[in-house]
Amino acid sequence: MFKEIRIFLTAGIMILWAGNTSAQRIGLLPPKVKWHEIHNDSLRIIFPTGEERMATRIASVMLKLAASDPINTKGRYKPISVILQTQTNISNGYVGLAPYVSEFYLQPFENPFSLGSLPWHDLLAIHEYRHVLQLNAANTGISHTVKKFFGELAFSGMYALSVPNWFREGDAVMAESKWTQQGRGRLSSFTLPFREKLKEGTTWEYYKLRNGSYKYYTPDHYALGYLLIQYGNHVFGEQTWDTILQEAASFKNIIHPFSEPLLRHYGKRTKYFYEDAMKWYAQNWKESQTDDIDYPPIALRNEDLQNDYFDMAYPEVDDDGAIYTAIKTFDRTTAIYKIDSLGKKRKIQSLGLQQDPYFDHQNHRLVWTELRFDPRWIRRDKNVLVVFDERSGHKFTIQPKKGFFTPSLSPNGRRIATLHVDDEDHYNIQIFDANTGGLLGTLPNGDNLYLEYPIWDKDEISILAIARDRSGRMAIISQDIATGNITPITHFSFTILGKPFLHDQWIFLTTNLDTLDQVYAVDRTEGIFYRLTSGNFAHYDPAWDPTTGTIVCSEYHLNGRKLVRVNGRPGRDWKLTGLDNGVKSMEGAATDLLADVEKSGSYTVSNFSMWKDVVNFHSLTLVADDPSWQAEVRSNNVLNNLSIAAGYEYNRNSKAGGPYADVRLGMFYPVISVGVDQSARRVTNTVGQRFRISNDHIHAGLSLPLTYSAGPYQRIVNLSSTYHKGFSRIRPEIASNPDLLYNYISHRIILINSRNMAYRQAMPSWGQRFDLSYSKVSGEPVKYLYVSTDFILPGVQPSHYFNVIGEYLSQKISANTILLSTPFAGARGYDQLNGTKEYRLGLTYGFPVWYPDFGLGSILYSRRVRLQPFYDVAYSDDKNARATWMRSLGAELIVDFQIPPFSIGLRYSKLLSGGNRQSNVFEFFIPVQRF
Template structure:
């Protein structure tokens, strides 16, 4: 008797292929050889938390421990009183800005290099933002081991417990609840940042009525806000209408699988008196009422008439009277540098971008400079961000630095010098380099331990302008002397987020969050102006303003992507500095 017939072999090939793919995925997910053996570690060990960190991060470790202990006392009523001791590892050699809490094993890791994009996560010190958000996940896991979830843990261990718990509690609640906590317990948090609401504001402005399954699961053809934004709206509505303890009650029933089938939906109905479809519809309607509605500006009308996602057009810069350089991408094409002619509406490609954490770049006199990601070939928890220069005419690219951690570079008018932010988990400094080598010729002093973002050469190249964050979580636009670090505030320190400065002659343009929106500003001498964009885009954020011969170009968020906006009619209105 043949054990392996041809038909049996053919039928098992697809299953074996899937198992092989799963095995590859699992192996790739493991961080074997994450750090060299010479790496030394220290710890802060208390009865409720252990912080594991490399030398030099003592201050951050103590502050994370203090924040975590305070949160356990102050916010446990909204999720449950149980607490489990956890180990948190502070990863300091990756260029990613992230964090997670997980089971199997029970641990958390913080990736401590801060983002350059001030608008997406705000201006609080990055390790504090991580502590506020991630410790909520610690509280969630600590209070979700009940009923069926507890039985699953006792019999099968933490990984099956994670599966059972995640099946009972949707991912939008995990993240929405954590965003709510970071907002409630700080002066910022994503719930206070206009950028966070761009997604749903854009859908409401374009009157796009997606069904629940699409909002819940996303789309491969249309832009759909992620589960962080969806979850925040639902969590905030629940606490607003039914009190701070509502989600402690709902999750308590859900993880116990009370009602067995659809435990989350049944728990919401039990504690709110509404069925699940009614609750989520009212939550989204409440968000639309408080945050925005249908729009009649030109961008909303364009998005409303577009059937699917049109693509992103980011960081537009004038390179001629009729040509704009920008980064363009969509769901079918990776980001590329392109030149768009506003008269003929034709676009020509220069080259694809290398992989990078964001799409930021700088341009001057035919040269593009940007930072790109590079992994370490040996150590899994170490990676780099190096500088690249692209010639706009030829499309050829030069690698300027390797095995460095440079971000948001700018190139001088003569094309010989580069200024960039050198950022690590425990330091932030502006470096001046030449285009010939990766060794900095000048490290600008930073005695106040500010976090600099988006430095730009001024017309006098001994000065730069940059957006800066201080230890209190405030931001300002500053002018910095490269030689000695002497600093002058161009705007006062304030909780308002500032970013994307661009120097154009005697004018500095930038974006700042004011009165619930991300708006465009221009600073001429001592006078500040705000670009009135209401006719073109009033509902969502406007970013990356460039000016040439009284023509304005910028990128505006819409329901079909970031779209290039060009206007010679939008007026500049005198304004006060964000404060």
């Protein structure tokens, strides 16, 4: 019996992939970054050297909000750690659990119509600290009990189940709008999708709106939440929302934790509350509607007009009247196209990773910016300039110290003016040679204005730009290239100013002076605003058409912005004073929280070591991966450079169990991992004698998780090597089964190249994946080599994909020693074999068959169902196999769920040859996301 015993050991290392959760990829910034902190009993701000003033202001704003707008003064409160990230060009922020931490990505967003013009750090401080107050208020009732016994991961799940995402984000947007002179809630662009939908006399079904759709455009939960919070404030007051939040988190109603308290305080459940809110907004907004104005559309082909979503942004008109514009659809990523007078479009270039699809064009040359990730460190990237010559096809990039934004070409296309930000957050307009990429000059900016959308004067002796000052006010300015002198053209105000276009003495741009965002012409010499567009549609990004003397701009529609033509002559309506009328009033607005923030307190600054609080156990988790069951405690520090998982694992089949612990250290360039595990089980032989079989195993390894971004492609390189040492023994001892001491090294290389995916794509239209693993047991003739490849090719439609799968396994197996487990899958539908030589070729064609937009309330919701016909052929020299060649034909039906985010599949396999099972095989499976 004991001669049959083999010890199964896992030879691979966990794949650290950029697209996976933060728990799987660790290491925010390199160890040379010196951190500091300011700390009090309510929060801790962690910041790099040189950001003390920023940290002090953020702390003051947060504490001022906590005192002015508390949710629950008697609730349980836990101080939050806030990390200020200055080396990324991404504008974002979050409050997270497991660990309990917040991060501010401090680079302001370039398009002011998306997030407004207020100082980004102030907006983050209010918005994210409101999330902190929400979390602490929700720490009550059953949620608190779960948190006390199981920690933050379980509490996070309870919070997500009880409090909808629209409430969390809507309440935070309400805070930023209520306590400042702007905020997203005061921008008409923020709620524009709802205005357009209600103008049609209808609205979205509630659950479709909450969960999204692949079939129709739906706005995100931020705007939905703000509108519902504002309506609730109107009908029952802000304090009632605070009560509903705490009652929901208490789970007084297990089935409807949020809807039930809303029913109690409002009289209707969430779905009907939403419908009432939409009726109220429809009536209010109807009063501000004017007569429709139909501006002539730019011609498009029928197939483009019939697209579910077809968005056109930032038009540029060539001298011959051809239009360049950035186009995005549900099935295709953003690209620059050229459209002729008949509506026929030609693709010029696909754009890489961007936060906004801005580009500029002059004389057959184009320029834009793209994100380039640091290969190793998660919170460091650069925003590079990309210069493309349409005639020659030549493309090159210009590297910044930190980032470039909103570049523009000179009229002859030979020079580039762009906003540049360095590592110390200094903003300057820089000028480059468009042929060589050489730096020609840096213009001074003593007031450190945020100078976006620079454009060239016709004589190229000055540059016009949209300036934001330290308070968030905006103005049009002119900067002399020779002297650097900055001259305001309009006065500073909180009115939003968009991308400008200069023609003669007129500066065309979009502002939010009206109920909806409209195009205005500004007299350069007098600074007077003249309205060009009006009506019930918003208009953006004007460009001058020299062939017709008209303006081409984007007109907002729910199925994507479309280009229209507008008269280029200014109208009689004009604005000179009172530009702050662009700031919309709101019900419940309070005193500006940002006033006199600098006087609100002082703080003691101290050094923050990357080893401080490095061990931070936050959660107890129960993991069921049948037949393996685990109880595990987890630790992650706030700088996300040390991860610990320890617990007890039990295998239901083998009846073996034991403790384990794994540690990953990510503060250095290679990730260091160490671990130990032990398992034991008791067996009884045929004569009733009992034995204890135990296995002890330790491992230590290094890995390099690298991510590269280049244009529309992402590349991932994962290199890892791990040393394993183990000891297996049987007690009482048996002469024929002596103790076994073994050690081996496993190596793995993963290479992935994939095209960025469009919104509706389940797989990239082009991609390659190469995975190689090799292990060799020291002193034993045991080794294995495993190689797998995936080649993704375009399908008939953009949302289709064709995957060619290859696998190869070569292994040496020895009796009475260890057996290294491998990920070899083999032909679908067959039992797993164990030969010394095995390989497979698989063909899969995938496509969506249904966009159901259907679910069970907030518990389960599916947006897509896919079908994957396949054909596999495999070979194995396993002596126990019925046949060496196995062929299967079948199909996989995959349901992609949005809530919760996972996929499940049902596979039918017709076994054409070989195998030890029936010829028709049905099985459920969990699809593996390999790209």
